[in-house]
Amino acid sequence: MPETELATSLVVLDLVGIFVFAVTGALVAVRKNLDLFAAIVLAGVTGLGGGFLRDVLLGATPPAALADWRYLLVPLAAGALTFAFHPAIGRLERGITLLDAFGLALFCVTGALKAVELGVGPVPAALLGMVTAIGGGIMRDVLAGRVPVIFEGALYATPALAGAAVAVLLDRTDLPTVVVAAAGFATCLGWRLLALVRGWQAPMPRGPANV
Amino acid sequence: MPETELATSLVVLDLVGIFVFAVTGALVAVRKNLDLFAAIVLAGVTGLGGGFLRDVLLGATPPAALADWRYLLVPLAAGALTFAFHPAIGRLERGITLLDAFGLALFCVTGALKAVELGVGPVPAALLGMVTAIGGGIMRDVLAGRVPVIFEGALYATPALAGAAVAVLLDRTDLPTVVVAAAGFATCLGWRLLALVRGWQAPMPRGPANV
Amino acid sequence: MPETELATSLVVLDLVGIFVFAVTGALVAVRKNLDLFAAIVLAGVTGLGGGFLRDVLLGATPPAALADWRYLLVPLAAGALTFAFHPAIGRLERGITLLDAFGLALFCVTGALKAVELGVGPVPAALLGMVTAIGGGIMRDVLAGRVPVIFEGALYATPALAGAAVAVLLDRTDLPTVVVAAAGFATCLGWRLLALVRGWQAPMPRGPANV
Known part of the structure; x- marks a missing residue:
C-alpha cells in the first residue's frame, strides 16, 4: 500500500473509532437525562479525551486533533x-x-506508536497507549457523575495495555509498521472480544472491606 | 483610549470576572457543607480553571495567572x-x-483571542474560548461531586461559543480589538441574559432512554 | 553527606512516599468494591497524580516519573x-x-523546590508544592466518585501549604538544601500530626446555607 493511501486509511480508521467512542459518550448523557449540549460535550470528551490526555502528558500541545476540523466535526455529528x-x-x-x-x-496501538514517535521509552509508551484508549471513557464517566465503568469488573483496560505493549515491542524490530500495528490491534481486539463472549471479569476484592 | 489604559482596564475586568466566578465556586462549597479550604479551592478552580485548561491544551505553560499574585489573591479573597x-x-x-x-x-472573548494570539486556527480558537468560559464551572461541579449544572438544560455554553466565534471571526477583519471584543462580549451576554429572562432551555432528550 | 548519596536518599524517600499514597488509593478502590485494575489505577493516580499535575502546569512534560520504571513499579506493587x-x-x-x-x-517540599528550580516565583512555587502533595488524593476521590475527603474538615492542605512556603522562603537564603527541605518537612509534618492528635478541624460553614 503506498504511503499516502496508508495515511488516509489511518485517518479514516481514526475517525471511525472516534465516532463510536463519541456515540457511547452521548448515550451516557441521554441516559442521565442531560441536555443536547451535554451529549455533544460528552461525545467530544469520550472520542478525543484520551488522545488529549496523552498529548498533554507528552507536552505535544496543542493536540493535533484540536487543529483538524474533521476531528472536531465527527464527535459533534455523533453527539447530535x-x-x-x-x-x-x-x-x-x-x-x-x-x-x-x-x-x-485502534487507539491503544495508535496512542502507543505516537508516544514512541515523540521519544518516550517503551514502558511509558505502552502506558500512554492504554491511556489513549481508556482515558476518554473515564473522563466521560466522571463528568456524568458516575464511577468509571471500567473500574467495576469489565475487562477493558488490560487488553488495551496488552495491545499497546505488543505494538511497542514489535516496533523495536524491523517489521513494517502495518504489521506492528496489526499485531497490537489483534491482541487487544481478540482479548476484549473473548472477555465479552465468555463473560470474563477483572478480579474483584475478596472478603469484607474494613470501612 | 491609550494602549496602557486599555491593558489596565482589561486586567481589572478580568479580575472582576474571576471574582464573580470564584464566588459561585465558594457558594457551592458552602452549600455542600464543605470546609473553608474547600471554599477557597473551589473559588480558585472556578475562577482560574478554564484559563488554566486552555493554557495547558495550548502548551502555554505555566499559565500567566499562576505567576501573578493578583490573580491568586482575588479567588482567595472571594472564597474567604x-x-x-x-x-x-x-x-x-x-x-x-x-x-x-x-x-x-468576558472569558469567552479573552479566551478566544488569547488562543488566536497563540497561533491556533479559528475553529479551535472559538472552542477554546468556550472552554475558558465554562471549564472552571465544570471543574467546580466535578470536584463538589455533582453533575455539571450546565449539562442539565441551562443555556450557558452556547452563548459562550457564539461570543467566542464572533470575536474570532471579527478578529480576522481590520476592526480594532476593542470593537472585536465588544461584539463578541455583547453576543454572549445578550444571548445569556435573554435565555435567563425568557427561561430558555437547551433541548432535553425526548422519549424514554433504553437504560 | 556526598551529593550522590543525598540524591539516592531522596529517590528512596520519594518512592516510600509514593508507595504510601498509592496504598491509600488502592484502599479506596477496595472499599468501593472496585476491581483489581481500579486498585492499581487509583494507586498510580494517588501516588503520582500530584506531581503530574504540577509538571503539566509548569510545562515540564513528559513528567520525569513517567520515564522512570521505578516510579511506575512502586504504585503497581502497592495497588496489587x-x-x-x-x-x-x-x-x-x-x-x-x-x-x-x-x-x-515530603511532597509539599519536593514539589515546591522543583517548581522553584523550573523558574516560577515564590507564591506559585508554594502553591504548586501544595498541589503536588494534595493533587493525587483529590484525583483519587473524584475518580472513585466521592467528594475529596480533604474538603470535609480534615486539616490536610494547610500544613502542606505551610511546609511548601517555609521551603520556598528558606530556599532564598544561603542555607544548604538539606536544611531548607528539613525545615519545610518538619513544619508540615508537625502541624499535620498535631491536627491528628488534637482532632483539629478546618472551619466549617456556620448557619444554614440558602440552597
Whole structure:
C-alpha cells in the first residue's frame, strides 16, 4: 500500500473509532437525562479525551486533533445524531459494544506508536497507549457523575495495555509498521472480544472491606 | 483610549470576572457543607480553571495567572469572604447570576483571542474560548461531586461559543480589538441574559432512554 | 553527606512516599468494591497524580516519573499488594494515616523546590508544592466518585501549604538544601500530626446555607 493511501486509511480508521467512542459518550448523557449540549460535550470528551490526555502528558500541545476540523466535526455529528435518535441507537447496544472494542484496539496501538514517535521509552509508551484508549471513557464517566465503568469488573483496560505493549515491542524490530500495528490491534481486539463472549471479569476484592 | 489604559482596564475586568466566578465556586462549597479550604479551592478552580485548561491544551505553560499574585489573591479573597458571609451572599443569587453572565461573556472573548494570539486556527480558537468560559464551572461541579449544572438544560455554553466565534471571526477583519471584543462580549451576554429572562432551555432528550 | 548519596536518599524517600499514597488509593478502590485494575489505577493516580499535575502546569512534560520504571513499579506493587491483602492492610489504618502525613510533608517540599528550580516565583512555587502533595488524593476521590475527603474538615492542605512556603522562603537564603527541605518537612509534618492528635478541624460553614 503506498504511503499516502496508508495515511488516509489511518485517518479514516481514526475517525471511525472516534465516532463510536463519541456515540457511547452521548448515550451516557441521554441516559442521565442531560441536555443536547451535554451529549455533544460528552461525545467530544469520550472520542478525543484520551488522545488529549496523552498529548498533554507528552507536552505535544496543542493536540493535533484540536487543529483538524474533521476531528472536531465527527464527535459533534455523533453527539447530535445520538441525541436525536437515541431510542434506535440505544437498541443497538450489542453492536456498539463490538465497535467500541474496535476503537479500543485502534487507539491503544495508535496512542502507543505516537508516544514512541515523540521519544518516550517503551514502558511509558505502552502506558500512554492504554491511556489513549481508556482515558476518554473515564473522563466521560466522571463528568456524568458516575464511577468509571471500567473500574467495576469489565475487562477493558488490560487488553488495551496488552495491545499497546505488543505494538511497542514489535516496533523495536524491523517489521513494517502495518504489521506492528496489526499485531497490537489483534491482541487487544481478540482479548476484549473473548472477555465479552465468555463473560470474563477483572478480579474483584475478596472478603469484607474494613470501612 | 491609550494602549496602557486599555491593558489596565482589561486586567481589572478580568479580575472582576474571576471574582464573580470564584464566588459561585465558594457558594457551592458552602452549600455542600464543605470546609473553608474547600471554599477557597473551589473559588480558585472556578475562577482560574478554564484559563488554566486552555493554557495547558495550548502548551502555554505555566499559565500567566499562576505567576501573578493578583490573580491568586482575588479567588482567595472571594472564597474567604463568601465562606464568612454566605447567608448574605447566598441571598444575592439573582445578582450573582447576572454577574456570572458578565464573566462568561468576558472569558469567552479573552479566551478566544488569547488562543488566536497563540497561533491556533479559528475553529479551535472559538472552542477554546468556550472552554475558558465554562471549564472552571465544570471543574467546580466535578470536584463538589455533582453533575455539571450546565449539562442539565441551562443555556450557558452556547452563548459562550457564539461570543467566542464572533470575536474570532471579527478578529480576522481590520476592526480594532476593542470593537472585536465588544461584539463578541455583547453576543454572549445578550444571548445569556435573554435565555435567563425568557427561561430558555437547551433541548432535553425526548422519549424514554433504553437504560 | 556526598551529593550522590543525598540524591539516592531522596529517590528512596520519594518512592516510600509514593508507595504510601498509592496504598491509600488502592484502599479506596477496595472499599468501593472496585476491581483489581481500579486498585492499581487509583494507586498510580494517588501516588503520582500530584506531581503530574504540577509538571503539566509548569510545562515540564513528559513528567520525569513517567520515564522512570521505578516510579511506575512502586504504585503497581502497592495497588496489587493492597488489593490482595486489604483486610490486613485496612486494619493498619492508623499507621497508614501517619505514613500518609510523612508523604504529605515530603511532597509539599519536593514539589515546591522543583517548581522553584523550573523558574516560577515564590507564591506559585508554594502553591504548586501544595498541589503536588494534595493533587493525587483529590484525583483519587473524584475518580472513585466521592467528594475529596480533604474538603470535609480534615486539616490536610494547610500544613502542606505551610511546609511548601517555609521551603520556598528558606530556599532564598544561603542555607544548604538539606536544611531548607528539613525545615519545610518538619513544619508540615508537625502541624499535620498535631491536627491528628488534637482532632483539629478546618472551619466549617456556620448557619444554614440558602440552597
